[in-house]
Amino acid sequence: MTEMLDLIREAVKVLPATQERDAGEATVFTVEGNDFVRIVGDSATVRSDDGWTVIDADGDPAGLEDAVAHAWELAAPRALLEAGGR
Template sequence: MTDALDRIRSIALLLPEVEERVSHGQPTFFVAGKQFAQFRDDHHGDGRVAVCVRTSGMDEQAMLLDAAPDTYSRPAYLGPSGWVAVNVAADDVDWALVEDRVARSWELAAPARLLEAGGR
């Protein structure tokens, strides 16, 4: 799923002060040292291709999982912290939605100085 990773990478790296590095064997994106997105391709054999992103908390996570179970899932390891995995393997991926979720996740992780400077 190199195409999906390339798209995720281009979305994430447009945001201010983003760094990509491998974390737990996965391409992961950080702002000011805080993880905000992780690309997963068949992570531990789960068969999914997804980008994991932060939510505002467990209530938002539950709402997204209930509202769109084909789009969102609860990712291993990150799910207990309120993260969601956004499916990027479907033929009809809504890339505007993916871009928005990645940017929102960045906002949740970014330091106040970046948000006060205008953020994204």
């Protein structure tokens, strides 16, 4: 298990309707079937307003959590967001 994967798992556990799956070399987190985080080794990308953005495990932990939460919001279906989301 990598440090990045541990950090992402911690950030994701408070987000509803998420799943983790093994995608070969990558670990992918989804909400209702939509990818919002992809991890390969110690490198992670999150869904962003501009497509996908690399996030840094050495950065601010609160910033990482915010990036993951924002990625979840972008991927979550409207009904889930309207039901209260996170």
